[in-house]
Amino acid sequence: MRSLNPACKFAGLLAVTFVLAWRHDPVLNLMVFLLSILLILSAQVKVKSLFLLLSPVLLFAAGMFFTGFYFSAGGDMPVSEKTMAFASSSFWNGLTLASRVLAYAGTGYLFALTTDRILLIRSFQKQFHLPQIFAYSLLAAWGILPHMMQEYRRTRAAFQARGIHTFAASPALLSPLLVKSVRWSEELSIAMESKGFSGHEKRTDFQPVRVHGYDWLFLGFCLIVFPVAAVFI
Amino acid sequence: MSIQFKALTFGYTESGKPLFSDFSAEFEKEKVTILTGASGCGKSTLLYLAAGIYPHGGGFLQNGSVTVENVSPEPLPPKERCLLAGMMFQNPELQFCMDTVKNELVFCLENICTSPKSMEKAIDQALDFCEIRHLKDRTLLSLSGGERQKVMLACITALRPKWILLDEPFANIDNEAAGAIARKLKELHQTFHMGILAVDHRLDNWLSIADEVRVLENGALLPGAINPASFDGKFLESHGIITPGHSYGPKLPPPEPGETVLELKGVSLSYGKQDILKNVTASFRRGIIYAVVGESGCGKSSLFGALSGLHKYRGTILFQGNDLKKRRKKLSGRMGFVTQNPQDQFVGGTVRQEILTSLKGNPKAADISEEILRGIRLWRYRDVSPYLLSQGQQRRLGVAALMAYDCHALICDEPTYAQDRNNTIAIMESLCQQARLRHAALIFSTHDRQLAKDYADEILQLKGGMLHALPKPGM
Structure with missing residues (x-):
């Protein structure tokens, strides 16, 4: 399989x-x-x-x-x-x-x-013609997920330390996360660009x-x- | 051959006062140059302009030009631009988009259209050069900050740009890794003749490889390059640069030791099979300032995470005789946590709410909050979201919000992380003054020995999972 x-x-x-x-x-x-x-x-x-x-x-x-x-x-x-x-x-x-x-x-x-x-x-990109900009942003977003989880726990602990008891995924916890994820995605896209990636240019394929x-x-x-x-x- | 800024006028807003006006400078390829200056002086902006990320990534170039090796980088497509100038960033966690080290290198080489047949060899060469061949199939998530920066260096080595631009690459990693990377940079400079321009407000790790240090202030380069072999610490200090071995000049009232407020009894913590803390036993008293020092990755953040409830631990932590595992909810407010990034601790929608949250249940909350906000000069921003404040303002608000509680212990994880000298002093002064005033215990972690020496009454070192008291010189 x-x-x-x-x-x-x-x-x-x-x-x-x-x-x-x-x-x-x-x-x-x-x-x-x-x-x-x-x-x-x-x-x-x-x-x-x-x-x-x-x-x-x-x-x-x-x-x-x-x-x-x-x-x-x-x-x-x-x-x-x-x-x-x-x-x-x-x-x-x-x-x-x-x-x-x-x-x-x-x-x-x-x-x-x-x-x-x-x-x-990569296979979606090749067989279903998914544009590479989507393909690689999906991969990058995947990489951010563990950060999000950690940040979520951190925010929750910070709220608790200030006497605010929140339930899982409450909007109060999600708004700081949203602010941060915008900043992260910006940093990440700059890093990808500085390594030569662009959504439209032709690239080679190491293992098609x-x-x-x-x-x-x-x-x-x-x-x-x-x-x-x-x-x- | 060089990086040239000619009559540059650049700002982040179209109409406001530009950050640089009519700025000209040249950085030669033959010299490893460190560009330094206080936070917010625009040194990173220059780097981003040279890398061609600005102005299309942000800001407005009103006048002038930037050229790298006589080529303007901005109009080039990314795959040509990255051959002109490669960048290394401050945060090692947000630079990668693939899962393993090898895949990340493949990603870089595919971008510049390397033929698939020669990729394997190029990857191995880059990894060998950076001495991280053993990490080839590891996932990036499993690597430490220092290892990730080495992978980033391997990416740059594989791409072979003409220039390497570095934006405080050592901010998050320990001295050993920083030293190793600095040596490799020098080697890249010597063998492949890559130009190196780095931006940093700490000079410790650069002194061994730098040929010259330039200071940026108020949108202009100070005249004359500083030779790192004979540099003047006093001169640099006056421009907000942290130099090794120079005191921060603290002004603090003497300590008044009070009763024990926090006690750790046999606290252990592990991630998977790796033991981070081993049987840590310590006690902290009110009215005393403690510094916890140690290399990156020694477990400082884990120790503070255990205190804040972020990490599970074995053993007992007592706060004024109450077991933290059982009674954490009741103790909230009496133990304050100052996070590295002040944004992490904001809970309110506006600046005023931030303070009011701390005063919940107090009948005079409205008056007290006004008094506090006026005290920290943020009253006029009372209805603004805390996220819109500047970094320094955010930090003041964060500390004030915690101090509005009847706080008996303040716990700060690297409060001066990535701050320049003036901010570092401002942050430490406000934290220490407040702690003395309220007769609270202040526990802060840092990897800056000088900071610990200057501000702490007692220094504790975390090494090999154990906490040892260090003798404080001069006491």
Whole structure:
């Protein structure tokens, strides 16, 4: 999965999620989920960290299961079985909802855990023709994020030291952050410019991100084989 | 060959008084030149003009010209401009846009259209030159400030500009890293004949490599270059420049030791597997001024972060007998924190609100706030946002806001960071005077030994995660 072209991977997995949106089939959902987990594990992601990431998802899925289980559309509800029936029994109904959560989380993690962000943006630039000024500002903004987090904690501590107790992400905390981030982005853009970067000039490409045969195979599977199979399952 | 400013008139506003009017100067490529002067004298502006960042990045060039090697840098596209003059900035955290050292170098080389085949070799050469080959695949986030500045130097080495322009590159890093970078700069100057023009108000790290020091004041260069081998500290001091080994001349009433206000018992702190503080035990008394000194990265900020609640720690910190872990909320206001950047501590929308916040619950708040604001000469700005004040005004407001509480201890993390001599004195005087007046304990950190010697009653050194008392010379 790691060696797939990121843009192709993105397009392929997006297609899969669209197909899943139109189908309410728990078996299909669970198959997608299991396949995603297997692929993630085969890409040498640590089992422990995967489990940590999945635990809130599993909790949410369990919640959805019971929601679907107890509140399935019965005859006395405004939504009739005919119009909104996901499945015939309440158990099946719960399973449908829960498995959708799992399938979406699985494909999402599959993409996030096996993709390098620098390669992703370079690939978007090459394959989807994302302008380089956007591509590199995205990368630069990513670099500022850890600063933002640190600055946020610092501001919060400063407020607390002055006897003002704030809740998470309150507007009082965000306004100093906003002032600072404007200044940071200015500094950063000057630094990038002083290294010769401009949004429009031609640049060379150290390791161009290419589309290989196996990327086409993956796309073919996601865009043709999977939708067709989903219809017939 | 040189950088030339000819009859330059430049200002940040179109109509106001320009920062430079009819300014002319020439900096020769053969000499490593340090341009110095008080904060706000416009020395960084000259650098940005030479790098071609101004005027399109800010300000108005009303008249005159700037040329580097007889070429005007501003109209050039960035990829040609960076070959003329490379820049190194003050803040090592905000210079990179990629994730790893190698990717950042690739980014630089791609910008100047180096052929992909020769990139690997160019990257290795630049890293070897800066002696940081071992950092090649590290992420920039995991590097210290000094290491990041070395990476920045490697970027410049890879780009091979004709000139290197440096804007206080050592402000955030320890002396050892600064020394190593200074030596490499000299080597670049000698082997590749790159011109070097640096701007700094501290001269300590430059003296070993500089050929001449020029002083900028009131929009003009003082006549005559100063030879660093025989320079006159007194002369430079009078122009707001911090020179090694010269006293700040503090004027403070003698200390009156009171009861213990803050106690650290076996405080430890670690990031991941790295121990930053090991079992620190210390006590601080009211009426005394303490300085905490140590190299960058020795854990000064972590220690202060533990006090302010920013970092988790093991062990106990007692403030007037109350455990900080349990009763921090109740103690707010009695322990004041002065941050490096005064903007970090503002909580109010206007200058007056800033003071009123501190006086919450006081029936005479309105009168007291007026008195305080008049005292610090900010009354006429009472309805303005604190962010719009100048740096010096912000600092005065920050200290006054903390002092409006019944504050028993003031904790300041590098309060004079990146300030010139006059500002440093003004900040330290106001902090120390207030602390003496209120009979509060003042604890400040600094990496300026002279500052610690001049203003503190007791000096503590943080080294290897431990806090030791240092004997104060002359006491």
